Amino acid sequence: xxxxxxxxxxxxxxxxxxxVSDIKLFPGSERDVSSEQFVSELNKVLAQLxxxxxxxxxx
Numbered sequence: 841x842x843x844x845x846x847x848x849x850x851x852x853x854x855x856x857x858x859x860v861s862d863i864k865l866f867p868g869s870e871r872d873v874s875s876e877q878f879v880s881e882l883n884k885v886l887a888q889l890x891x892x893x894x895x896x897x898x899x
């Protein structure tokens with residue numbers, strides 16, 4: 841398992857993580873993405889959420 845995969849696993853399911861029990865992730869329309877690229881992007885998003893670096897959008 842790669843470092844990015846372990847990091848994502850700990851952020852989502854670890855004792856100090858988000859304590860996620862069930863999650864579904866969809867890669868969208870881009871299917872030519874490796875699992876490593878997907879996990880890297882997931883870690884970027886989780887880091888932004890942890891840092892509060894996001895905007896709430898009302899629809």
